[in-house]
Amino acid sequence: MSILIYTESEEGKLKKTAFEIASYARALAGQTGDTVTAVAVNVDNTSELGNYGVDKVLKVSDEKLSRFNARAYADVIKQAAEKEGAKMVIISSSANDKYLAPILAVNLQAGYASNVVALPESTDPFRVKRTAFTNKAFNITEISTDVKLIGLSKNSFGLKEAEGSASEEAFAPSLDDKDFAVRTESVDKTTGKVTIADAEIVVSGGRGLKGPENWGMIEELADVLGAATACSKPVSDMGWRPHSEHVGQTGKPVAANLYVAVGISGAIQHLAGINASKVKVVINSDPEAPFFKAADYGVVGDAFEVVPALVEKLKEFKAQNS
Amino acid sequence: MKILVCISHVPDTTSKINFADGDTRFDTNGVQFVINPNDEFGLTRAMWFKEKQGAAVTVVNIGGPETEPTLRKALAIGADEAIRVNAQPTDGFFVATQLAKVVQDGGYDLVIAGRESIDYNGGMVPGMLASLTGANFVNTCIGLEIEGSEASAIREIDGGKETVKCSLPLIIGGQKGLVEESDLRIPNMRGIMMARQKKLTVLEPEDLQSRTSVVKFEKPAPKGEVKLVSPDNLDELIRMLHNEAKVI
């Protein structure tokens, strides 16, 4: 049998999370003796999936799917799962995947575990670890249905290369007009900027920065690191930065490789949302700031001196290492 | 217009999370419960529809009697009536199925739920509910207008926003942005007094098998000591991030 993965793409290119869920599915297939089939929508080149252990790719190309639509995409994945007889379906935890997942779960009559962070502890009974209480804890969830749907947390498994190549097959699901009842009128998206969701590195600023006029140095630091910018809740509440940058328990979750917090005290609600990040660096003038207890590296100092100096040093470092 | 607001009863955001009975149960000792933050934004938007467009607003929770103070708080904020389906929520599918019954019996035009609860974090209930009832569904909703039977919603997407249109009935997964933080309301004395008189109906649940169950909880591993670097020695920080942490 096969494990089905849905490999997300943007503008015809696979996203990095596609390779992560492929790696996860490959490892899972190693335990269960299954093969791995991917379904990709409007992606020209899917050959790289073979390098992460995918055996077969179902390639869907349909003009109607040029824009993401949760019901229609859920329908595509459902039909692919049924065609392959897949008992396990794996998707990512991106905003779009989280949008389509509950629809897919109901339509496939599958038990769904979101925010999964590891391979199953056991496959019979089927038990996986997932985050709960906005990253303040984990729970072990047992899925008791025949078909299982797993949403893998970003950066929780990593990329694992495998030998092999994937065969390709055209796949034309039949789409219903009802799938498109929610119509996109317009999209307003900043281009050329790294988003918090996709970023490997996030640089975040708090109230310690005193005002929106001081964000230039945060942006410079983000630029040199190739990072996305984020902020604490009061910063967005005061309108210093857009709401879309607010991270934390009630804002966006951050699961980056590196999270740099500048002038952020480290309140429990802030930490809850960013705890899933691998490495945390804190720059704060108060040595007693609670964030230092949750950090891997810390600099006790004035952000207005430390950040510009760090930007200069990083530029030198980048020049030497490229 | 009839609006149903789904209210999840969750530990206050400042709560320390502990477990009891061999890590099989969330320890509610000393924990304050509140309306799930995403639901509070949704409830406030519902109040806007009530005041500006004459909508009738019902709040609903699937939970035991202990959730009634949270429902009363929603009534004190201004909801007209409340429904509690008397069952311990076991998973998102269970909750969504119970809600589907309430939605179908009540003939609601608009159901406002949260994008995610801060305790279970499933991000499941509104989407499952939409699938079960066949209503349209907009997730990560940060703006909503209704004109007759047509809705126009703004949805947060990676790196921006998207405007979508659809007809009612509609279910949204709402979040901050639906209203501003400063629009959130704290119940006043009059609201609290009035809430006591409002109808709170308790319904018995549909019989149903959950599809998933939580068998155990775990706390994150304790964190090691932070490595402090002097502001005069930022080269050392870069070296450690490069060689040791391997993140740059």
Ligand SMILES: Cc1cc2nc3c(=O)[nH]c(=O)nc-3n(C[C@H](O)[C@H](O)[C@H](O)COP(=O)(O)OP(=O)(O)OC[C@H]3O[C@@H](n4cnc5c(N)ncnc54)[C@H](O)[C@@H]3O)c2cc1C
């Ligand atoms: C229901 C609820 C939900 C919440 N959800 C979130 C959430 O999702 N995300 C979130 O972030 N918050 C959230 N909060 C708010 C949270 O409790 C804190 O108030 C908030 O995180 C504090 O933001 P801050 O660290 O930027 O500001 P502050 O706490 O004011 O901290 C500023 C820090 O800057 C430091 N500083 C000052 N000057 C300098 C300088 N020159 N150089 C370096 N450092 C300096 C100070 O030492 C201090 O530590 C929530 C609160 C509630 C009640």
Ligand SMILES: Nc1ncnc2c1ncn2[C@@H]1O[C@H](COP(=O)(O)O)[C@@H](O)[C@H]1O
């Ligand atoms: N027990 C419940 N009763 C009523 N609504 C709920 C319940 N659990 C979840 N919801 C709604 O579903 C949303 C998402 O919850 P979840 O799927 O648990 O992340 C919440 O914000 C609520 O609006």
